[in-house]
Amino acid sequence: MTERRKLTMAVTGAGGTRMARYVLSALVKDDRVSHVDLLVSRTGRKLVAHEFGGPAEKDPVELLLGSRSEKVTAHDPEDLAGPLTSGSYPSWGMVIVPCALGVVGRIAQGQANTLIERAADVCLKERRQLVLCVRETPFNLIHLRNMTQVTEAGAVVYPMIPTYYNLPQSIEQMFDEYTARLLTFIGLDQADYYAWNGTETPAHHDHTR
Numbered sequence: 001m002t003e004r005r006k007l008t009m010a011v012t013g014a015g016g017t018r019m020a021r022y023v024l025s026a027l028v029k030d031d032r033v034s035h036v037d038l039l040v041s042r043t044g045r046k047l048v049a050h051e052f053g054g055p056a057e058k059d060p061v062e063l064l065l066g067s068r069s070e071k072v073t074a075h076d077p078e079d080l081a082g083p084l085t086s087g088s089y090p091s092w093g094m095v096i097v098p099c100a101l102g103v104v105g106r107i108a109q110g111q112a113n114t115l116i117e118r119a120a121d122v123c124l125k126e127r128r129q130l131v132l133c134v135r136e137t138p139f140n141l142i143h144l145r146n147m148t149q150v151t152e153a154g155a156v157v158y159p160m161i162p163t164y165y166n167l168p169q170s171i172e173q174m175f176d177e178y179t180a181r182l183l184t185f186i187g188l189d190q191a192d193y194y195a196w197n198g199t200e201t202p203a204h205h206d207h208t209r
Contacts, residue, residue, distance in 0.1 A: 004034040005092040005188075008084060008123075010077075010116045011064070013043025014098035014135045016160055017051050021064045022179040023097050028069050032188055036072045037084060037091070039116045040064075043100075077115045084119040093129030094119055095186065098160060101136050101143045108149040120155075130155040131186060158182065 009027065011020045027033045040048065040060040048063045049056040060074045061067075075082050083089040096103065096116070103116065112118035123130040132155055134147070147157045162174040163181070180190040 004032055006035040006037070006090060007033065007092045007186075008037045008039065008094040008119050010039040010041070010094065010096040010099075010119070011044040011048065011060070012041045012096060012098060012100040012103045012116065013047060014100040015047060015051075016098040016135045017044065017048045017064075019133070019160055019175055019178065020048070020097050021052075022175045023095065023182060024064050024072070026179050026183055026190075028065065028071050030183070030188055033071070037119075038064075038072050038074045039077045039084075039119065040074070041077050041103075041114065041116055075115060080112075080115055080118060082115055084115055084122065087122050087126045089122075091123075091128065093131070093186070094123045095131045095133065095182070096120070097131075097133035097182070098135040099132040101134060101139075101146070104132055104134060104150060104157075105142070105146045107132075107155070108146040108153070124153050124155065127154060129186060131158050131182070132156065133158050133160050133182070135160045156185075158185065 009024060011017055024036065024038070027036050038060060045056040045060060045063070048060065049058070052063060054063055059068065061069060061072050075084060106113065106117050107120045110121060112121045120130055132150065134157060151157055160178065162168065163177050166177060168174045168177065184190050
């Protein structure tokens with residue numbers, strides 16, 4: 001049985017915040033997750049409001065989930081006095097989805113201008129897992145060098161790239177598959193995702209919790 005985890009999730013100003021809804025919903029439903037500290041950047045709020053409808057001033061948890069959750073605490077990313085600034089605050093680690101490449105660059109340079117970047121910096125200094133789900137494409141040389149630098153510092157770059165060999169029939173299935181793979185990657189094994197078995201028919205992964 002995996003120890004129940006407290007983790008941080010951030011949503012930044014890159015398109016694809018719908019994926020953030022899938023990931024946050026999965027974390028809330030997972031009994032192995034005890035708490036989620038949520039950070040949504042100013043531009044992230046605007047994109048969430050644009051992609052889902054509703055005012056950007058609305059509670060970010062409600063914007064993403066449709067309702068509030070006792071398991072999720074939203075923090076102001078502009079407030080650098082929050083608990084996430086300290087390495088003594090207990091946390092498994094952090095996932096940023098979607099992660100703008102500008103955020104990757106600031107993390108790579110150690111520029112903790114917002115609580116999102118400071119929380120990521122804390123993960124690196126405390127040797128906790130930091131997963132950056134970048135979305136933009138194509139990458140220029142600056143992007144690639146920044147991604148190399150954060151990888152060398154201990155982060156994992158986990159692009160928002162869907163799988164194809166499972167023959168997805170809808171965008172929703174692509175989102176579900178990516179979410180399941182991401183959670184499995186961070187140690188929260190999922191029952192429903194596909195793994196290539198060397199044949200034309202993908203094998204269904206069946207994990208027991």
